[in-house]
Amino acid sequence: MNLKEKLKILADSAKYDASCSSSGSTRKTRGGLGNVAFSGICHSFASDGRCISLLKILMTNCCIFDCKYCLNRKSNNIKRAVFTPEEVCQITMNFYRRNYIEGLFLSSGIIKSPDYTMELLIKTISLLRKKYHFGGYIHAKAIPGASEKLLKDLGLLVDRLSANVELPTLNGLKLLAPNKSENHVSKIMQYVNINQSKKYVPAGQSTQMIIGATKESDLEIMGKSANLYNDYKLKRVFYSAYISVNKDSLLPVLESPPLKRENRLYQADWLLRFYHFKVNDLLDVKNPNFNILIDPKADWALLHLNEFPKEISKCSYYDLLKIPGIGVKSAKRILSSRRFFKISFDDLKKMGVVLKRAKYFITCNGKYFMNHDYFQKEFIEKNLVLEEKTSLNKVHEQLRFFNE
Amino acid sequence: MNNGCFIYNDTFVHLLNLIYYLIQNHLKPENIKNTLYSPNLLDHVIVLKIEEDSEIIAKIITSMGSFTFRSIYYVFLSSADNKELIIYYLLLNGVKYKEKVLYHRNLKCVEKTINISRYVLHEVHKYKGFLRFKELENHILYAEIEPENDILSMVSHHFQRRLKNEYWIIKDVKRKILSIYDKKKYFFVLEENFSFETTKLSQKEIEIEELWKTFYKTIGILERKNDRCRMNFMPKKYWKYMLEMEEFL
Ligand code: SF4
Numbered sequence: 001m002n003l004k005e006k007l008k009i010l011a012d013s014a015k016y017d018a019s020c021s022s023s024g025s026t027r028k029t030r031g032g033l034g035n036v037a038f039s040g041i042c043h044s045f046a047s048d049g050r051c052i053s054l055l056k057i058l059m060t061n062c063c064i065f066d067c068k069y070c071l072n073r074k075s076n077n078i079k080r081a082v083f084t085p086e087e088v089c090q091i092t093m094n095f096y097r098r099n100y101i102e103g104l105f106l107s108s109g110i111i112k113s114p115d116y117t118m119e120l121l122i123k124t125i126s127l128l129r130k131k132y133h134f135g136g137y138i139h140a141k142a143i144p145g146a147s148e149k150l151l152k153d154l155g156l157l158v159d160r161l162s163a164n165v166e167l168p169t170l171n172g173l174k175l176l177a178p179n180k181s182e183n184h185v186s187k188i189m190q191y192v193n194i195n196q197s198k199k200y201v202p203a204g205q206s207t208q209m210i211i212g213a214t215k216e217s218d219l220e221i222m223g224k225s226a227n228l229y230n231d232y233k234l235k236r237v238f239y240s241a242y243i244s245v246n247k248d249s250l251l252p253v254l255e256s257p258p259l260k261r262e263n264r265l266y267q268a269d270w271l272l273r274f275y276h277f278k279v280n281d282l283l284d285v286k287n288p289n290f291n292i293l294i295d296p297k298a299d300w301a302l303l304h305l306n307e308f309p310k311e312i313s314k315c316s317y318y319d320l321l322k323i324p325g326i327g328v329k330s331a332k333r334i335l336s337s338r339r340f341f342k343i344s345f346d347d348l349k350k351m352g353v354v355l356k357r358a359k360y361f362i363t364c365n366g367k368y369f370m371n372h373d374y375f376q377k378e379f380i381e382k383n384l385v386l387e388e389k390t391s392l393n394k395v396h397e398q399l400r401f402f403n404e
Numbered sequence: 405m406n407n408g409c410f411i412y413n414d415t416f417v418h419l420l421n422l423i424y425y426l427i428q429n430h431l432k433p434e435n436i437k438n439t440l441y442s443p444n445l446l447d448h449v450i451v452l453k454i455e456e457d458s459e460i461i462a463k464i465i466t467s468m469g470s471f472t473f474r475s476i477y478y479v480f481l482s483s484a485d486n487k488e489l490i491i492y493y494l495l496l497n498g499v500k501y502k503e504k505v506l507y508h509r510n511l512k513c514v515e516k517t518i519n520i521s522r523y524v525l526h527e528v529h530k531y532k533g534f535l536r537f538k539e540l541e542n543h544i545l546y547a548e549i550e551p552e553n554d555i556l557s558m559v560s561h562h563f564q565r566r567l568k569n570e571y572w573i574i575k576d577v578k579r580k581i582l583s584i585y586d587k588k589k590y591f592f593v594l595e596e597n598f599s600f601e602t603t604k605l606s607q608k609e610i611e612i613e614e615l616w617k618t619f620y621k622t623i624g625i626l627e628r629k630n631d632r633c634r635m636n637f638m639p640k641k642y643w644k645y646m647l648e649m650e651e652f653l
Contacts, residue, residue, distance in 0.1 A: 003615065004614060004615055004618050007615055007618055007619055007622075008618055008622050011618075011619050011622040011623055012622050015622065015623050015624075015625055016625070031569070032569070033567065033569060033570075034566055034567075035565055035566055037532070041529070041532050041533045042533045042637065043533040043534065044533070044534070044620060044638065044646065044648060044649075045633075045634045045637045045638040046620065046623050046624035046625075046634070047621075047624035047626075047629055047630075047631070047634060048624045048625045048626075048628035048629055048630050048633075048634075049628075049630035049631075049632070049633025049634045049636070049637065050624075050625075050628075051637070052620070052623060053533075055619065056623060091615060094608075094612045094615075095612075095615075095616060095619075097537065097539070097545065097567065097570065098536060098537045098538070098539070098545070098612070098616075099533075099535050099536060099537050099547070099563075100536065100616050102533075241628075243625065243627050243628075256627060257627055257628060259628065333509070336507050337507050337508075337509050337510075339507075340504070340507050340508055341508065341510050343510075344510075347509060347510050350509055350510075350515050351509060
């Protein structure tokens with residue numbers, strides 16, 4: 001099999017991993033080729049609109065496991081390939097020199113045993129770092145079940161080391177990934193979290209959950225995320241809309257991946273991390289799923305309309321963050337500017353506030369943007385739903401690398 | 405002498421000197437242009453003899469802060485109409501508001517400075533990712549870019565650190581300037597003063613380009629196809645120099 005065919009197979013089987021970012025590393029390099037950019041760089045965008053930053057490949061798509069949702073599972077009759085460490089290095093170096101990529105994302109199916117597979121990853125990456133003096137970004141996937149010693153070795157070579165939770169509950173995992181134990185994944189995350197430093201996994205860890213392969217509610221998913229951020233200080237949780245690659249009686253039949261739901265989860269994830277929201281603010285047992293028609297923050301605001309409208313010239317930073325259409329940056333801009341002049345609706349626009357959404361929830365120097373009689377739930381809701389539908393520049397939150 | 409169009413000698417430092425002179429002498433320019441400017445009939449063109457003194461940089465940084473200074477520099481690199489006047493008004497207000505000047509977002513010149521400098525930085529960021537090198541026969545890496553703003557030096561600065569052990573050349577196609585890196589530093593040469601062969605590629609170049617195109621095509625998920633989203637993040641104007649996009653043009 002020639003290199004091109006191999007690359008095709010092993011990129012194809014890696015593409016379902018949602019993580020793309022190359023940011024957050026502060027590793028210093030001396031000599032050699034390449035460095036890391038703290039804010040991350042996208043080198044291209046694929047036909048699905050996702051950022052291409054890293055050469056995302058598997059070492060091999062052979063696997064001794066049989067996870068139901070996975071293209072590479074043992075029971076699938078597909079073409080299999082294995083890269084040699086040298087081949088991975090060659091492609092990475094050649095792509096990096098030409099500025100096609102920011103670095104390497106290396107994962108693998110499990111051959112022989114978790115330890116054997118992990119050793120293969122270590123061998124490849126240390127060749128890249130030590131023989132080729134590669135200084136760019138590397139994100140490696142830890143193989144669940146591999147020994148701590150190997151976790152340690154791999155973590156010293158890479159910028160990011162992570163393991164995928166895949167399914168938000170134990171039941172889901174038992175059902176669809178019978179060979180995997182949740183324990184293994186949390187052990188990895190625990191180990192990385194305790195040992196993380198400037199030398200060990202400097203860019204921290206991330207994880208991914210598949211959305212819509214099992215029956216979990218958004219409440220369960222967000223609850224899991226909140227715990228992960230809390231317990232292991234994860235940098236990111238990625239959500240990956242389930243794509244029916246396999247036919248299996250245990251799997252749902254989806255006509256198309258639940259992208260809208262995925263988008264809502266990303267928005268809510270953002271609210272947890274940067275807007276001081278708690279899962280319970282957004283969802284509860286009575287309403288365990290997000291509103292598909294309206295984004296989580298606006299949905300929250302409509303349910304708490306009695307706290308609005310908020311006065312721009314007075315309200316606190318935290319209150320500003322609760323206003324739909326105002327982000328972290330624009331909230332800070334408002335704070336730093338309002339000491340110097342009276343902010344008008346027009347000025348807000350200049351500060352990056354999405355006035356089309358914010359105007360329903362604010363007053364500027366005591367003035368509402370229109371007759372105050374229109375300050376009613378039904379009216380605002382109708383307009384916000386319409387606004388989202390017509391907005392041309394809707395992009396996936398996942399791709400907002402600029403704000404990371 | 406009011407109401408004139410003042411001319412500076414094309415450098416950033418000279419522009420700053422001229423503007424400070426105007427502010428100190430309470431002269432209100434109708435316009436400020438570089439030497440390439442061809443005046444129209446109604447223009448009253450004024451060329452003052454003003455020294456080019458780089459002390460001015462330290463002076464601005466001390467009084468208005470380095471963030472403000474950098475923002476001004478980015479405006480200078482931009483291709484915005486009347487960028488010199490924007491810088492004039494910003495410095496004029498800077499005399500009054502000092503390092504707080506950029507907080508006054510209700511002023512037009514502040515709004516413009518912030519937007520333009522963000523736009524320039526955005527373009528630099530895009531090119532850090534979208535620029536593509538080809539390896540020539542003699543192992544030199546060669547890339548062409550066509551930026552809207554004059555960002556060749558900022559892009560070079562990035563690659564100096566990233567590809568420090570390589571020889572590379574980046575050409576700004578529109579401005580006809582080359583940035584040449586010799587493993588120590590980069591310097592600029594006008595295209596007309598430097599001729600070299602860019603068509604003879606290294607032996608394995610085609611094979612590697614093929615690998616990259618294969619990867620590009622494979623990595624997109626068919627079920628999630630989203631042209632609008634791709635176009636949003638990677639506008640068509642960049643495609644011309646990106647080998648993976650050639651076939652979509
Ligand atoms: S372990 Fe499971 S998810 Fe991973 S490659 Fe094997 S079958 Fe796929």
